[in-house]
Amino acid sequence: MRVYGVTGWKNSGKTTLMERLVEEITGRGFSVSTVKHAHHATEIDHEGRDSFRHRQAGAREVLVASPVRWALMHELRGANEPPLAELLTKLSPVDLVLIEGYKRESHPKVEAHRAETGRPLLAPDNPTVRAVASDTVPAGLDVPVFDLNDITAIADFILKEVGL
Incomplete structure (x- = not known):
């Protein structure tokens, strides 16, 4: 399976970049799935729902199915x-x-970077970062730098990297 990442510090624009890349790449006719890592306990179910009640009762997995989607929740x-x-x-x-x-x-990654976060770039110390997408032009990098809003160029780069 071909995988490519978007990484960066909190509030660097990762989710917006992911959303725009999915739209761009699927618009070109490719199928795309995503994985989102959260450092905190993420709740996708809500109290009062039958599926929530199943999990609260101790179910290890709960699969919710409807005519438009299905979702599998696995409790660790x-x-x-x-x-x-x-x-x-x-x-x-x-x-x-x-x-x-x-x-x-x-896995290889594009780093999302926004100057206003005040955080340093990951790229200089992380060899898996193959490019930076930024709202500034960081100097001295050994990887390509793209404008954070140039989704076409970033998608072209990723697709070339993975051989699509």
Whole structure:
């Protein structure tokens, strides 16, 4: 499976970049799935829903199905978070999986960077960052730098990198 990441510090524009890349790449006829890493407990279910009640009762997995989508929730119940490689095996085959977060994993990435965050670039110390998408022009980088809003160029770069 072809995978490519978008990484960066909080509020650097990762999610917006992911959203725009998915739209651009699917618009070119490729199938795309995404993986989003959260560092905190993320709740996608809501109290009062039947599925929430099933989980609260102790179910390990709850699959919710409707005529327009289905979702599988898996409760870790104290087990360790599975590694990214294991999670990727749960996805159906697609042309490209875009991964948001997982900055320390070994897959190639584009770093989203906005000067207003005041955070340093990850690229100089992270060899998996193959390009930077920024609202400024950082100097002294050994990787390509794209305007954060030039989605066409960033998508072209990623698709070339993965051989699509």
